Amino acid sequence: MPQHAQILPGTLDLLILKAVSLGPLYGYGILLRIEQISQGALLIEQGALYPALFRLVRQGLLKAHWDTSENNRRTKFYELTTAGRKRLRQEEDGWNRLVAAIASALQAQPEET
């Protein structure tokens, strides 16, 4: 079992955007997708997904519509809007820069002469 990492505040939005960027999904599907793409390394409190989803819809980054799911139930599907796609790219860049910076900071060795 891989080690679980606590999710950083603010990164949930990024994960949701990323998950949805691969195709329209409903709530539980998003959760599964996040687990899948992070190889189960990230755990989130499941309910916390929904306030984040509503917030993203309100910010115009996601749009939602009701449709029938594969098991024939009315379900709410989320997909990225253009603004959401743009935001995702920005967040990815920002994140990558941050990670690179932190990584290089951690790799620095104390100078031993």
Add this chain to the structure above:
Amino acid sequence: MRILASLRSVISALFHRSRAEDEMDTELRAHIQDRANDLERSGVPRAEAERRARLEFGGYQKFKEEIREAQGTHFLETLIQDLRFGLRMLRKSPGFTAVAILTLALGIGANTAMFGLLDALFLQSIPAKDPANLVRTKDEYSYPEYRYLQEYALTLQHVVANYSTAPFYVMLNGESQDIQGAVVSSGYFHILGLQPWVGRFFTPEEDSVQNRDPVAVIGYNLWQTAYGGTSAIIGKTLDINDTRFTVIGVMPPDFRGVIVGDTDEIWIPTAMLQVGYRWCDAFQPGCATLKLMARLAPGCSTQQAEAEVSTLLRRLRSTTPGFDVRERPVITRDAEIAFGHDYLVLLFRLVTAAAGILLLVICANLAGILVARGAARQREIAMRLALGAQRKRVVRQLLTEGLLVTGLGALLAVPIAGSITSALINFDRIDNEGYPHVFQVHPDLNILLCLIGVTALAGMLFAIFPALQSSRANLNYALKGCAPGSLRTGGSRMALVSIQIALSLALIVAAGLLARSTVNINAGHNMDVHHVLGLRLRPLLVEYSPADAQAFEREVLRRVRDIPGIESASLAHGVGLVWGPGEDARLALPGHVYPKPADELAIHEKSVANGYFRTLRIPFISGRDFGELDRPNSPRVAIVNETLARNLESEKMLPIGRAIIVDGTPHRIIGVVKDAQSRTIIDPPIPVAYTYYWQNPAEVDARMCIRVVGDPTAFLPAIRKTIAAVNPDVPVTEILPLTYQVRHQFVEARIAAVLLESGAGLALLLCAMGLYGVIAYEVRQRTREVGIRMALGANRRDVAAPFLRRGIILVSAGAAAGIPVALSTSWLLRAYLVGVSPFNLATFVAGACILLGAALLACYVPARRAMRVDPMVALRYQ
């Protein structure tokens, strides 16, 4: 986009509240179901799977609440909550609430009225189709000049002529009525884009041959009042100045002429100009009476048009005799036009300046009040923060309160704006010849909204700074009531109040001086026009010969003097004010040689009948009035005023009996009267020679003055009947009590007086509010100190004294700074002051006393609060 999306989400959340809740439940339940199904598939028993699914989901209700918040559903609920709390807070401090709301209401109201007036007077252009290239001439031109320009000007297209406010005497329902009209070209209607309400306008054909087509278009008002709005009016006849016209159309409602305040009711073609204009032969080259309007030819500037018109007129002059030499014509675009009434331009400047300053002061004052309030509430805010309130939420609460105050102020501003507007437009409805002006001014909704926006923004800005400051405040300090930084805000507020006091003193003194001046103007100078009725007889308008006209006037005067209740009656030359100095004239002394005509004394000449001085109560210094001794064919006599007499006395000769030559005609002086013209203190007195009306056969246009016992207007029917008995056709016009004429004479000074008086009143009020704010703030800040001092045995007076002292110091400093300001504004007002010096000590002292009184009152109210401090409560409170 985002705003729109969130707005939509709020609205849909609000209106589909229950559906949204249902959907939310469906979605969340589905999630738990899906999870439970997955778990079951992986081998967990159903009941256990459902339990674990719910556990993993977390707090169901908590997330629902978070979703609601994320969705924005909370916004309105929070707003209502904030509003309710805000109202409670406002009720808790009624003083602050009243002051803030009143300040706002006055500010917004006064500014709405002022800007509305400006808009109506100056910014609304005439209802032309395409006003951008519409131009007008500043000066009047004669009919031949107009026709010439119409034909030859290339820079101007569609040249039309317009002689507005022409006196038309019309027989309506068997009575001669005085109606203002206009003589206009047929193109006038077209260039203004007017459409007839009923019938038609006159054609170019009807405006082409002089005196051939007597057709008239009447105004909507006249049509309604005199003809009951029947369409049968078309084709009816109408006698205008004794000429029979045919009514062919009715103007649309609301059109009363091209200049603001015009009250035209009848329009006739320029080819009928002789009917409308009788002072010179209307079609002669030198009889300039028509203003021109035109459209600039494409690509032409007004400068090019002026140059062309100038050239054309010079060419016309060189080929045809009789034209006046003209200065360079002035042609302006309609939008740039300065209107016919100079005082409106003055009004425009004053109102703009006053409105701007007022808005600034009010924003500053509101800011001051809010800053003080923010500071006073630091403790409360600190407490709420300490109890876990979000900063955002606290700031929002304060902003809601600010908006609430603004909203209430704006609500109150509406009736205030309405009453100020009506006061402004009713100010001078009737001019000094008795003609009404109509100003269609309505408080403008857009202006109101715009001002509410500006004030609200200012309010918000100033509410937000102390709020932010409070929200960042060190909770410990704030709770103990010694927040750092509060002293600094106090200092800037004091500076603000001092400046206000200085400006207020200047305003109060200026208003006082103008008020005294107005009293002097209304009283009249060496005369008394109360109980005197003025009216104008114009026999020339109905084609009397001059000799018959004088006989008619003599007869009217004789019969009017016999009406019971009439003390005396007389008449003077018809143009201008009854007591005015008359027309420019040159005075020469016999035996003197004047190398140039300009070396002669410049005086004024006024032609008056016997009894004139008695009727106006202008006192004689020496000599006698005109009388029966002075026959039309006996040597001409004159009465001079004091100033002229003094000028003559410098020649070491007593004026009585001396011969003077007025405009080339010798007169013998028979009397000296006092100067009767009110003059501002910078204008020198006018030398006037009164000549005898009956000795000058050219005098036919008479302005009567009739002194009665009691109300002058009550005698009007009897006087009208008497005149009609001599000749019912002669127009009797410009009827008004002379007090009106007096008042109107210095209309600029009066407008300035009213504006400054209201300005001073407002300034005083605002000053008091500002001062109140400062002192109240201080009392609140020092409540604990007061409590301690009282606990240590200080009595109430000792406690209140420092606050009062602080107020007095502030006022004295402000007033001291205000004195030089007041001196210089008074000096600038010289041109409006009648009979009072700009440095009138009494006015300065009175102004300072009023200011001090108001200031003391403003300080006393909060100081009394300090006296009432209960030491126990104060100490526990802190």
